[in-house]
Amino acid sequence: MDEAISSGKTPWHLWVVGIVSLLWNAIGAADYTFSSLRSQAWFEMMQYPPEGIAYLEGFPAWAHGGWALGTIGAFLGSLLLLFRSRYAVWAFAISLVGIAITTLYEAGTEVPPELAEIQPAWFPFLLWGIAILLLVYSVRMRAKGVLR
Template sequence: MDSATKEPWHLWVVGIVTLLWNGFGANDYTQTQLRNMDYLNFMGYPQAGIDYLDQFPAWAEAGWALGVWGAVMGSVLLLLRSRFAIWSFVISLIGIALTTVYEAGADMPAELAEMQPGWFPVLLWGLATFQLWYAWSMKKKGVLR
């Protein structure tokens, strides 16, 4: 694709929608890391949930950060038509995998588990995989430089 050729309209739709979605995740990550009690109370985090967050090992925290910030950066790079969006989404998926591994073996408090619907991890993995696939397909079509 010639660099003067206009990108497809759906690049903007996917880029903006995923940036909004990933931005929500980044806000949640930031607010919980800062232990913003106004936010945690607004979101309905029970004290047992906050205690659970405090027990995350460093590698699980790193996974959460990679998942969130890799996705945000991937959306921004997608909008900028950068081929590096692919690598950002790969990093995000690695981060999600690390967090998923930790949460699968952790003893999550029932009050916190009740806050997250059972379909949410499927949605999270599905959207993260879609973002990688979409960036890869845009690179293959010559849209990303």
Template sequence: MTEAGKTPWHLWVVGIASFFWHCIPVSDYIGFKTKAAWYLEGAGLKPEQIAWVDAYPIWADAGWALGVWGAMAGSLLLLARSRHAVTAFIVSLVGLAIMSLYQVGMQAAEYKALFGDSILMFLGFIWIVAIALFFYARAMKAQGVLR
């Protein structure tokens, strides 16, 4: 247990890094959903990639939203020292699981063909970060840092 009212320095490092890391998927989500030219052109997305994402079934699209916004909420709640960061990171993991089920479990060949072989390694890295953030928030809650 940490000293009452004392926030460990690493919470700020992890929270700020998490916030900036999750600005990327938030930009992706907003850019795709609004069809923002700055995003679609800047990301170098091909029309067939955009069409594939646009064709997500509603449940996969909902998973994407849960993953993105749950993770950003978790980051902000972590910085606010709220115990609800743990729940938000769980929501993000559920969303990531739904998206992974669709992208890798049901559409793996097309997913790799459209986005390249390295997309699966990047997805694995996303999983590692998401799980680590959940366990970090849970540990901070158990130590009484998150209220």
């Protein structure tokens, strides 16, 4: 594997991680974008209950900004990873800051039970785990010279 990296070739796993993470992060970016636009079609497709929509609309600006950083940062990080850009590291780090802000807000609020039905309690752990792994992966790829 290190021979492929030192010869300037992109390792196969970068394409796998990049494409899978782009698909995963596209869902979060779409959710943020369409929820922010108050898309009724999106809310219906995602089966958001009215209480869940009201909860999202009640986000203060700082929490909304954290949600934006978390989702859009991760999506851009995946794109930058596929372009082999060293800025993928920054995008994934910014995404983690956004996730931390959103987590802080959600920890101090009462999530409606109707919304909790469509987002299981284990989901934030999965979200954090994937985000941290993507940051670590991008840091390693930058250290190996894969990301320029």
